[in-house]
Amino acid sequence: MTTMKLHWSPKSPYVRKVMVCAHELGLLPRVERVRSVAAMLQPNAALMADNPLSKIPTLVLEDGRTLFDSPVICEYLDAVAGGGRLFPPEGQHRWQALRWQALGDGLLDVLILWRNERERTQPLPALVEAFALKTRATLALLDEEAGALEAAPFGIGHIAIGCALGYLDYRFDAFGWRALAPRLAAWEQGIASRASFLQTAPTEG
Structure with a gap:
């Protein structure tokens, strides 16, 4: 093979x-x-x-x-793998999946820049607050869409958002995102229990 x-x-x-x-x-x-x-x-x-x-x-x-x-x-x-399993091939389902992927990836972009800034000797407070604001706003939107995420077939959008939330847990545990987005947190519990997520959890190894 x-x-x-x-x-x-x-x-x-x-x-x-x-x-x-x-x-x-x-x-x-x-x-x-x-x-x-x-x-x-x-x-x-x-x-x-x-x-x-x-x-x-x-x-x-x-x-x-x-x-x-x-x-x-x-x-x-x-x-x-044959196509159409994680990426819907066409129509509104495809655009929704790609939109969720963009939200998840965009949130990761913000979080990584935020982490880099906070590791500086003298972080810029205005920049740190801007990253926090964008994170809270994205979580609020995803919390509103938690029901739609639950109803949609599992795909790339779910994976991207799940990985972003996992990174929040890994690098921003003190942020307490679950209290800000309880419906999203309930949805994330199901995603995090999938074997694919359990076996790819970030480690320091």
């Missing part, structure tokens, strides 16, 4: 998205994980050989071609 090589980290929420998709699609045996560090201030030469942006996730296909970033890789894996 031919395998694909995934530049991987146990802490990256974007890598987790890819791994959840691979798990859900039954493709784990075809994905070889390669531990790759992608630090903003220290470009990784080995990673750059496959991705000049020095970012993860990066997927190297069987024929040597490369794909990045997580939305592209996830949709590729869905196509490899």
Whole structure:
């Protein structure tokens, strides 16, 4: 069986998205994980050989071609598995799934920038508050849509949002997001109990 090589980290929420998709699609045996560090201030030469942006996730296909970033890789894996399983092929269901994916990924973008800022010797208070405001606003919107998330077939939007909420737990535990979005928190309990999420929880390893 031919395998694909995934530049991987146990802490990256974007890598987790890819791994959840691979798990859900039954493709784990075809994905070889390669531990790759992608630090903003220290470009990784080995990673750059496959991705000049020095970012993860990066997927190297069987024929040597490369794909990045997580939305592209996830949709590729869905196509490899036959298509239409995590990415609805057309119509309003597709646009809703892609919209939720964009919300989840966008929330992750905010959280990662927020974490980088708070790690600075002198974080900029206005910037930290802007990140907090965007996070609260996104959680409020997702809380309103928790019922729609519950009713929709499981797909890439659920995965992206679930990974973003998992990152909130991992890096922003003191933020207490569940108190801000109780309906979303109830929905997240179901997502977090799936084997694909349990087996891809972020670790410091």
